Amino acid sequence: DLDDALREIREIGEQRRGRVVVAASPTVACRLMPQVVAACGQQFPFITMGLRDDVQSDVIRKVKSGEVDFGVVIGPFAADDLLSERLMTDSFCLVSRADHPLASQQQVTWRDLDGQRLVMLDYASGSRPIIDAVMSEHGVSASVVQELGHSATVFGLVEAGVGVSVLPWLALPLPADTSLVARPLVPRAQRTVEVVRRRDRSLSPAAEAVWGLIRQLPARTEDLR
Template identity: 30%
Template sequence: MKTPSLPDLRAFVMVSKLESFAAAAQALHLSQPALSRRVAGLEEVLGVRLLDRTTRSVALTSAGRRFLADIGQVLGDLDRSIMGLHDVARLEAGDVTIGCIFSVVHHFLLEVIGTFREQHPRVMVRLVEESGDEVLASVKSGQADFAISYTGMHDPDVEFTALLKEPFVLACRPEHPLAGRRTVRWEDLGDHPYALVSHESRIRFLIDQALERVGRLPRPVCEVRHVSTLIGMVETGLAVAVVPQLTLPNAPAPVVGVRLEQPVITRTVGMLRRRGRSLSPAAEALAGILLGAIRARNKALGRTRARRS
């Protein structure tokens, strides 16, 4: 069965609404013979007369009235859907979902979201703040448009774009004996109570992997599941802690970070997206702002290191 064309359906609706071929032809920017051919073609495809025509009037048949009631609603829904897509494409509507590890949210993502909201106030932003593995899962499942994490670099279903290399540091209070140093060796931790995340954390895996060739190290006095708990222990003076640099609270929190060396341990934080999948206009715009902010941050850090050296 041949399917009616959309222009033929719109022609029929316009003639029915205006009750005039001449007026409908003008509204649709068609010649009157062309409009008549469209309506006649529609009636031929459907096998039923929709309009009764005389030299002075146009009237719907009973079949035409039933069909107009049905098709009018369908075309209205279609037009609203098209307008909605145009709004999404122009970033005047829609939403975007970002997966993000906890440490990145407060250090630069909130500022990025603020910039995006200033430019596109009608687009809603959702955050999925979870651990690295859960953030990776949110991208692979399609829950998040893209994500910021340190996991997924070698996952075949994910495109990983490196953004920054983050060192691990010793977190301690400003008055701690190690706080004034530029760097601290791992072996120095034996003189002070220190804490680590447990083996359930991927952060601990990175630490253990890097320290395999170091030999026996001082045993931590405490292991916890979450880095936020480690920071809390440092703030109260219970212990110093080994954490990624971005997990340190912003000033004026009573915690400072001293870079660890021998060995230096880092993790690469990057942008994750599903391989072979395009981003929505909103996600593309937000990702662009994020990449620009990271590039500016890395450039500023490079200038700072150059001055120190």
């Protein structure tokens, strides 16, 4: 009982208690944040962590307005009123049906996308501007036939034969019992995963503790596969 009382007093003194709310882009929220939520519950039992999975524009808006303590977004990211710190790197893959001609290749070049019908995430995704820029750099002329907000819908349309897709590896794993495959796109194009917070506001000790947990994530998505 004395040990419990002393630990609680110490937690009060360090203020590692209270509620911390973090907003994250969907692929980040799905693949990375569950382990952070679990680790927070184990290491900081007096902190209640709330997770918000929002499209990138909403994550940024909520960080700026103070609705959340900080956010986890897709980069490279820069804003004068926000501080950002890079956590890890991610790259892109082609997702297609197993019977698609490109699926027979061990890796797919960006030029191989020329003339393909693409099912893509829309511009609410932090990845879409990066993908468009890389395709433009490689002179890819492809037809975007569908633009969706969620990767699960993209998977369904690709499996139905509507087209192929370019997705970050963090959008995987592929759904179970499907005919879909993923192939690396080369040359490797990177995006980053970054934590962002307001420049004019310090984090509470509780939020600092959660920020520290997030910084322990793997440095590359390859470490997650």
